[in-house]
Every structure is written in structure tokens, then in C-alpha cells.
Amino acid sequence: xxxxxxxxxxxxxxxxxxxxxxxxxxxxxxxxxxxxxxxxxxxxxxxxxxxxxxxxxxxxxxxxxxxxxxxxxxxxxxxxxxxxxxxxxxxxxxxxxxxxxxxxxxxxxxxxxxxxxxxxxxxxxxxxxxxxxxxxxxxxxxxxxxxxxxxxxxxxxxxxxxxxxxxxxxxxxxxxxxxxxxxxxxxxxxxxxxxxxxxxxxxxxxxxxxxxxxxxxxxxxxxxxxxxxxxxxxxxxxxxxxxxxxxxxxxxxxxxxxxxxxxxxxxxxxxxxxxxxxxxxxxxxxxxxxxxxxxxxxxxxxxxxxxxxxxxxxxxxxxxxxxxxxxxxxxxxxxxxxxxxxxxxx
Amino acid sequence: xxxxxxxxxxxxxxxxxxxxxxxxxxxxxxxxxxxxxxxxxxxxxxxxxxxxxxxxxxxxxxxxxxxxxxxxxxxxxxxxxxxxxxxxxxxxxxxxxxxxxxxxxxxxxxxxxxxxxxxxxxxxxxxxxxxxxxxxxxxxxxxxxxxxxxxxxxxxxxxxxxxxxxxxxxxxxxxxxxxxxxxxxxxxxxxxxxxxxxxxxxxxxxxxxxxxxxxxxxxxxxxxxxxxxxxxxxxxxxxxxxxxxxxxxxxxxxxxxxxxxxxxxxxxxxxxxxxxxxxxxxxxxxxxxxxxxxxxxxxxxxxxxxxxxxxxxxxxxxxxxxxxxxxxxxxxxxxxxxxxxxxxxxxxxxxxxxxxxx
Numbered sequence: 221x222x223x224x225x226x227x228x229x230x231x232x233x234x235x236x237x238x239x240x241x242x243x244x245x246x247x248x249x250x251x252x253x254x255x256x257x258x259x260x261x262x263x264x265x266x267x268x269x270x271x272x273x274x275x276x277x278x279x280x281x282x283x284x285x286x287x288x289x290x291x292x293x294x295x296x297x298x299x300x301x302x303x304x305x306x307x308x309x310x311x312x313x314x315x316x317x318x319x320x321x322x323x324x325x326x327x328x329x330x331x332x333x334x335x336x337x338x339x340x341x342x343x344x345x346x347x348x349x350x351x352x353x354x355x356x357x358x359x360x361x362x363x364x365x366x367x368x369x370x371x372x373x374x375x376x377x378x379x380x381x382x383x384x385x386x387x388x389x390x391x392x393x394x395x396x397x398x399x400x401x402x403x404x405x406x407x408x409x410x411x412x413x414x415x416x417x418x419x420x421x422x423x424x425x426x427x428x429x430x431x432x433x434x435x436x437x438x439x440x441x442x443x444x445x446x447x448x449x450x451x452x453x454x455x456x457x458x459x460x461x462x463x464x465x466x467x468x469x470x471x472x473x474x475x476x477x478x479x480x481x482x483x484x485x486x487x488x489x490x491x492x493x494x495x496x497x498x499x500x501x502x503x504x505x506x507x508x509x510x511x512x513x514x515x516x517x518x519x520x521x522x523x524x525x526x527x528x529x530x531x532x533x534x535x536x537x538x539x540x541x542x543x544x545x546x547x548x549x550x551x552x553x554x555x556x557x558x559x560x561x562x563x564x565x566x
Numbered sequence: 567x568x569x570x571x572x573x574x575x576x577x578x579x580x581x582x583x584x585x586x587x588x589x590x591x592x593x594x595x596x597x598x599x600x601x602x603x604x605x606x607x608x609x610x611x612x613x614x615x616x617x618x619x620x621x622x623x624x625x626x627x628x629x630x631x632x633x634x635x636x637x638x639x640x641x642x643x644x645x646x647x648x649x650x651x652x653x654x655x656x657x658x659x660x661x662x663x664x665x666x667x668x669x670x671x672x673x674x675x676x677x678x679x680x681x682x683x684x685x686x687x688x689x690x691x692x693x694x695x696x697x698x699x700x701x702x703x704x705x706x707x708x709x710x711x712x713x714x715x716x717x718x719x720x721x722x723x724x725x726x727x728x729x730x731x732x733x734x735x736x737x738x739x740x741x742x743x744x745x746x747x748x749x750x751x752x753x754x755x756x757x758x759x760x761x762x763x764x765x766x767x768x769x770x771x772x773x774x775x776x777x778x779x780x781x782x783x784x785x786x787x788x789x790x791x792x793x794x795x796x797x798x799x800x801x802x803x804x805x806x807x808x809x810x811x812x813x814x815x816x817x818x819x820x821x822x823x824x825x826x827x828x829x830x831x832x833x834x835x836x837x838x839x840x841x842x843x844x845x846x847x848x849x850x851x852x853x854x855x856x857x858x859x860x861x862x863x864x865x866x867x868x869x870x871x872x873x874x875x876x877x878x879x880x881x882x883x884x885x886x887x888x889x890x891x892x893x894x895x896x897x898x899x900x901x902x903x904x905x906x907x908x909x910x911x912x913x914x915x916x917x918x919x920x921x922x923x924x
Contacts, residue, residue: 251873254870255870255871256865256869256870256871257867257868257871258867258868259867259868262616262737262867292792292806293790293791293861293863294791294792294861297792297804297806359812361788361790361863363790363863382871382873383863383871383873384871385790385863385864385865385871387867389614389616389735399610400610400611400612401608401610401837402608402728403607403608403632403837404606404607404608404609404726404728405605405606405607405632405633405726406605406606406724406725406726407605407606407724408724410606414608414632415632415634416633416634417604417606417633419604419633419635419636421605421723421724421725422720422721422722422723422724423720423721423722423724424720424721425720425721425722434721436721438722438724440726444611444836445836445837445839445841446611446612447810447812448611448612448811448813449654450611451655451656453658455660456725459721459722504845509755522657524650524655527655529653529654529754530811530843530845531834531841531842531843531844533834533836541722543721553721554721555720555721555722555723556721556722556723557722557723557724557725558722558723558724558725559713559725559726559727560724560726560727561658561711561726561727561728561729562726562728562729563611563655563656563658563728563729563731564611564612564729564730564731565653565654565655565656565813566612566654566656566731566733566786566813566814566816
């Protein structure tokens with residue numbers, strides 16, 4: 221007599237597990253191995269040949285290969301055809317490894333290869349297509365989504381899948397339609413958009429005294445339409461007179477009269493009252509954390525003092541300088557030249 | 567006689583010249599040493615080239631002097647650079663004695679040494695990159711530094727420099743190896759000094775998912791692909807482009823690539839050019855557990871396309887939700903306690919209106 225207790229016995233559960241372990245891989249598609257795409261020419265819009273290579277992963281008969289050209293490599297995402305690409309005139313000019321294929325159908329961004337279904341080997345297979353027109357958008361990569369089927373018309377369940385990546389690249393310069401630019405100016409005073417400065421590139425801070433903190437300020441404005449943003453570093457040795465160099469704190473530190481101290485920051489301060497907060501509506505251009513704390517000063521040559529991680533309209537930064545001196549500071553005229561270097565980001 | 571007359575004429579010319587110079591020095595405005603060069607410029611921040619061995623590329627650099635009063639006098643030089651951290655800020659090797667890097671483009675690049683740009687105008691200067699025949703495939707990069715003169719006088723002199731990053735890809739068989747090191751929700755660095763970090767649990771609405779890749783190959787890499795975010799109920803949302811800025815992992819760098827869960831783009835006007843900007847906005851996630859799946863691809867032309875797949879789990883538990891859960895648990899605990907007491911000791915359970923009436 222049938223009993224559910226028999227079905228839930230240890231033997232029953234073990235049988236289910238075995239079935240699961242051995243049955244699942246047969247049904248699941250695996251990725252084609254060592255996939256690659258070689259574009260004979262990667263100039264945008266030119267007619268060229270593509271060679272697609274891969275190893276078949278699953279030892280099953282294959283009757284067709286589906287090649288779908290999309291911007292996105294993920295097989296289950298909607299396919300947007302690469303701008304300018306055209307494979308409707310493609311000719312299968314060479315094949316190696318698993319052979320016997322011919323083109324069953326082709327559209328602007330789709331090729332189906334067909335053959336009499338046959339078992340695949342583990343050799344590297346290559347398929348060269350002539351007369352393909354390259355995409356025209358050099359700013360974006362594209363992909364060929366590959367699928368293998370046991371049917372001859374790329375229908376039914378897939379056996380293996382995988383994508384190969386390609387990108388067109390102009391031999392001269394790979395840039396978007398709008399040329400990126402980096403705008404930068406430095407002076408004692410600058411206008412927000414760098415169209416004017418007071419053309420004064422130095423400042424006299426006065427006479428050093430242990431009882432007084434000397435202050436000064438300069439300004440710089442920066443902006444870029446480059447997608448990577450910008451970074452500004454401050455370079456140059458701290459204030460010095462001959463071999464005597466005024467120390468500069470390596471971490472943000474409060475101003476202390478009577479000590480040898482040279483530091484800068486990029487925000488408004490109360491002690492001493494100097495500087496201004498960054499001006500400009502663009503929020504992603506900021507002072508670096510170490511140089512953005514009010515009443516705390518630091519100077520390490522080469523440090524990034526301001527940056528933006530992406531496109532930034534013009535932003536103006538006011539740099540505050542403080543100098544303190546101790547009684548035993550060697551007499552002399554202490555000077556420095558700070559070079560602010562603005563660069564794009566990669 | 568003729569000689570004496572000639573001498574007199576020469577003396578009068580010299581005297582007149584001095585007179586003109588002295589007069590000019592009084593009439594013309596005083597020009598300080600600091601006003602030698604403008605420090606307001608516009609340059610191209612980045613150049614990319616693909617050059618086959620044995621071939622060269624001729625290109626131009628456009629430099630604009632934004633100052634309409636004084637000329638921009640620049641000194642140009644090529645320096646090597648590497649990465650500063652896991653971001654995209656270049657670390658310039660400005661020391662003239664700095665050793666040449668293995669990826670240096672300097673030996674192949676030709677740029678002018680000095681450029682002067684008239685006030686308020688632009689200048690186009692020629693540059694070229696020549697790759698010797700038989701040179702191996704890979705990525706090569708250096709930076710062009712445009713240095714303006716520095717201010718002289720006073721205690722603090724100022725100087726401005728701009729930098730163009732130049733990248734060259736030499737096609738062919740290359741060594742490509744990106745190793746995924748971290749993947750998950752990401753909190754970017756804050757102005758308060760807090761460093762950017764990956765998190766497993768967050769009480770703040772997560773806005774970014776990031777992945778960190780170590781580049782062990784000999785080429786720069788810009789991965790492409792997607793991230794799928796799935797909540798506890800199986801609802802999915804996709805980050806379509808995991809590298810919208812086409813950011814690069816330099817040779818040897820561990821690069822963090824952050825992506826907004828929900829991206830807000832807008833067109834803005836920058837110097838009379840329309841530019842698209844992108845920023846994160848709140849993805850309006852519900853509290854709970856999420857699973858993120860990364861599917862990233864990379865591979866140069868003619869080389870294997872490699873795929874990185876990784877799944878990460880994280881919890882979004884805002885404080886209000888934690889408090890709500892605690893209150894619900896406390897209330898439930900209280901009622902359970904009352905019921906247990908009633909069952910165990912026969913004491914009354916939770917007071918209800920009907921029990922009070924009795």
C-alpha cells in the first residue's frame with residue numbers, strides 16, 4: 221500500500237538531490253569560452269571585417285548560432301542597435317574549428333548562422349564576416365550577443381551563450397561631439413568665470429611676529445565639461461628663507477601664534493578671520509576634506525585641494541594662507557611660490 | 567668734417583633714443599614682474615589615440631588665454647603620471663629627475679617648449695606621437711603640463727598650470743587581467759573627511775553601488791556592463807551603464823567605479839556649449855535586504871572578452887524602520903508575556919474594554 225512516509229524517507233530525499241545535481245546542468249546554458257572579437261579596422265563608419273572567436277562549452281549538437289549586435293552585452297536586456305552599425309551585407313568569408321555554417325538570415329544588427337546539427341568539439345572556432353559597416357559612436361562600446369541552438373534556425377532553447385565586446389576608435393582622437401575643455405585661473409582676485417583677474421600674482425603678508433598670525437588670500441576659479449571632472453593640486457615648498465623652512469602641518473591644525481606654522485585652506489575662517497567659502501551653484505566641485513575645515517590649516521605639497529568627480533560648471537575657491545612664527549625663527553625674508561595645477565581626471 | 571658731422575648725428579640719435587626711453591618709462595604704466603604672464607587659461611583635459619606600431623599621429627592642442635589684458639606665456643613639458651588613490655586623480659611626477667615609467671609616452675611625444683597666447687585669444691599648437699615599428703601592444707600615457715610664469719615679489723607668489731592627460735593604445739595581443747576586489751553599496755567620501763567605503767548595512771538611503779577592480783595587466787581598462795538590484799520580493803531595477811564616464815583603471819591601480827542606483831541627467835551650458843551632466847538622486851528604496859549582481863565586461867580589440875560576475879547582499883535599515891520594528895516587537899512581546907502569564911498563573915491577560923466592564 222502506498223504511503224507518503226516512503227516518499228519522505230532518507231532514500232527518497234537522496235534520490236531527489238541526485239536528480240537535482242545531475243539534471244540541472246543539462247538544462248542550464250553555459251558560457252561560450254575564450255570569446256573575442258577582432259575588428260580589422262576600428263575606424264567609425266568604415267566597411268570592414270569582423271572575426272568572432274570562441275570555444276563551444278557544452279558537448280551537444282549545434283545547428284545554429286545567433287549573433288545579435290547591441291550596445292548592452294547582457295543577453296536578457298532589451299537590445300539597442302549600435303548607432304551606424306550595419307551587418308545586413310555581411311558575408312561569411314572564413315570559418316575554422318566548428319565549420320559547415322552558412323548565413324541563414326541577416327538584418328542591420330542580427331546574423332543567424334545555420335548548418336546541419338552536429339556535435340561540437342573543444343577547438344577554438346573562428347568566423348570571419350566581411351562587408352560589415354562599423355558603428356559611428358566612438359564614445360560607447362558595443363557587444364555581440366552570441367547564442368547557440370540545436371535547431372537550424374536559432375529557435376528553441378539555447379545551449380551556450382556569451383557576449384563579445386567591441387569599440388570603434390578614431391585614429392586621431394576619441395572624443396565626444398562636444399570637445400572637452402578645462403577652464404582655470406589663479407590670481408589674488410578672479411572673476412567667477414575666469415574672464416577677468418586683477419593680474420596680481422603675489423601678496424605681501426607683512427612682518428613676522430610671534431604675537432601675530434599673518435594672513436593672505438588668493439582666488440582660483442575652475443570648471444570643466446569633461447565627464448571625468450577635474451582636480452587641483454597645490455605645489456611648491458612651504459615658506460622659506462635660505463635653508464630655513466617654516467613647518468607646515470601634515471594634518472589640518474588650528475592656527476597657533478608663537479609656533480612656526482604655514483598652512484592653507486579653502487573655506488571661510490574665524491580664527492583668524494580670513495577666506496571665503498567656495499562660490500558657485502555647482503555642488504559637486506568641492507574643497508578636499510583636509511582643506512575644507514574652517515579654522516584648520518594644512519599644507520602638503522602635491523595635495524589635491526579641490527576636485528570634482530564629473531562635469532562641473534565654474535566654481536570659485538578662495539585660498540587662505542596663515543603664517544605663524546616663533547621667537548627662535550631665523551631672521552630672513554620668507555617667501556614661497558605656490559603653483560596650482562589643474563588637471564582632468566581619467 | 568663729414569666724420570665729425572656723422573658723430574654729431576649719431577650722438578643726437580642716441581640722445582633722442584634715451585629721451586624717448588626716459589619719457590616712455592614715465593608715461594607707460596608700471597608693469598611689475600608679476601604681470602609677465604596671464605594665469606587664466608582654457609585647455610583640453612584629455613587626449614586619446616590608437617596608434618599602430620610604425621605609425622604616427624599629428625594633432626593639435628588648443629590653448630585659450632582668458633585674460634584680455636596680458637599675454638599668456640607658457641612653458642610646456644611632458645611628465646609621467648600614475649594614480650593617487652582608487653579614484654581618477656592623476657599623480658604627476660613633476661620632479662625633472664623622476665625615473666621614466668614603464669608606461670611612459672614621453673619618448674614618443676613631440677610638443678613645443680614655449681607658447682605665447684595673445685590676450686583674449688586662442689592658439690593652436692602642433693603635437694605628434696610616433697610609435698616605433700615593432701613596438702609591443704599596450705597602453706602608454708603621460709601628461710602635458712602648461713606652466714605659466716610665477717608672481718615675483720611679496721611673500722607668497724602664485725602660479726597656475728594646466729594639464730592635458732594623453733593616452734595611447736597600441737593595438738595587438740595584450741595582457742588583460744582585472745580582479746574584482748570589492749562590490750557593494752558605496753558611501754562616497756565626505757567633506758568632513760570621512761573616506762568613501764563599501765557597506766553591508768546602512769541606515770541612510772543608499773545612492774551608489776560600486777565595484778573595485780585591480781588592474782594587473784599592461785593596458786588601461788574601462789569596463790562596461792550592468793548591475794541588477796533585486797529586493798526581497800524579487801522586484802528588480804537595473805543600472806544600465808556601470809561606467810558612464812568611461813573611467814579607466816590604470817596599470818597597477820585598484821580603481822573604484824561608483825554607479826548611481828538612480829541617475830539624474832540634465833543639459834547645462836558650459837562656455838556656450840551644451841553639456842550633459844549626471845548626478846545621483848534618491849532611488850526611493852524600501853527598507854530590507856537587497857541583492858546586487860554585477861555583470862562587467864572588458865577586452866581590447868582582438869583579445870578575449872572577459873566577464874566578471876559577482877553577487878553582493880546588503881541591508882538598508884533606516885533608523886525609523888529600526889525604531890518601528892523595536893516598537894512592534896515590544897508590543898508583541900508585551901502581549902505574549904500577558905498571555906503566558908494568564909495561561910501559567912491564571913491571571914488576567916491584556917486588559918480589554920470588555921474585561922474592564924466585567
